[in-house]
Amino acid sequence: MATVSLNNLVKKYGNLEVVHSINLDVADREFIALVGPSGCGKSTSLRMIAGLEDITGGEIRIGDRVVNDLPPRQRNISMVFQSYALYPHMSVAENMGFSLKIAGRPKSEIDAAVAEAARTLSLEELLERRPSQLSGGQRQRVAMGRAIVRKPDVFLFDEPLSNLDAKLRMQMRTEIKKLHAQVQSTVIYVTHDQVEAMTLSDRIVIMRDGHIEQVDTPEEVFQRPATRFVAGFIGSPS
Ligand code: ADP
Numbered sequence: 001m002a003t004v005s006l007n008n009l010v011k012k013y014g015n016l017e018v019v020h021s022i023n024l025d026v027a028d029r030e031f032i033a034l035v036g037p038s039g040c041g042k043s044t045s046l047r048m049i050a051g052l053e054d055i056t057g058g059e060i061r062i063g064d065r066v067v068n069d070l071p072p073r074q075r076n077i078s079m080v081f082q083s084y085a086l087y088p089h090m091s092v093a094e095n096m097g098f099s100l101k102i103a104g105r106p107k108s109e110i111d112a113a114v115a116e117a118a119r120t121l122s123l124e125e126l127l128e129r130r131p132s133q134l135s136g137g138q139r140q141r142v143a144m145g146r147a148i149v150r151k152p153d154v155f156l157f158d159e160p161l162s163n164l165d166a167k168l169r170m171q172m173r174t175e176i177k178k179l180h181a182q183v184q185s186t187v188i189y190v191t192h193d194q195v196e197a198m199t200l201s202d203r204i205v206i207m208r209d210g211h212i213e214q215v216d217t218p219e220e221v222f223q224r225p226a227t228r229f230v231a232g233f234i235g236s237p238s
């Protein structure tokens, strides 16, 4: 069960508090979009969930475990970033299998997991290529493939499409939706693109200056924005 709960989660950098005691309960297999202006604390929150950033206060639960002190590897999450550095000297297949390889999994298991991920993401024809021989969209698909081979309970995305052009972004949105339906994991998806958030998610979390303004379905957020800020950000009629 991959629920994610943030309880009074706080982050300070030195004396500067950038996440102010936020609370959020994400259901198993839910697709949550986390939106808000640049600098409001989206990436910091995601990185704390991933274990890439220490927390200053509060608690993070994944399933029935408090993961505050667990290293990233033990949290059963995968994260896909905007800058998804692939290993240039490895083939697509090697890139996708790498995390399983360093975890010491047998070759047969790695090959099977890579083949399955390649099918899911239509990468079968590209497995022997190097990253330099791929388009931007193909590279982003490999980055997602690398994330799904580990069959994580929770996927964290940090603006994964913002380096792509508009047409490719549309295409990848469809891919991500398909991916979510197939792998059945819980997703927390950070974006500053309201349209992306509205079309992909079950619920939207709107952040502003380190706190949460509203958590609701796309329809509710649009029809009944809780604050003037939300209305402005989502572009609701006022
Ligand atoms: P977002 O992803 O919503 O654009 P971030 O989570 O990256 O925002 O940043 C939130 C706030 O924390 C910003 O004010 C940012 O400048 C600050 N911040 C982020 N990382 C660091 C860091 N390593 N040291 C100091 N301040 C940071």
Ligand code: MG
Pocket: 042, 043, 044
């Ligand atoms: Mg960010």
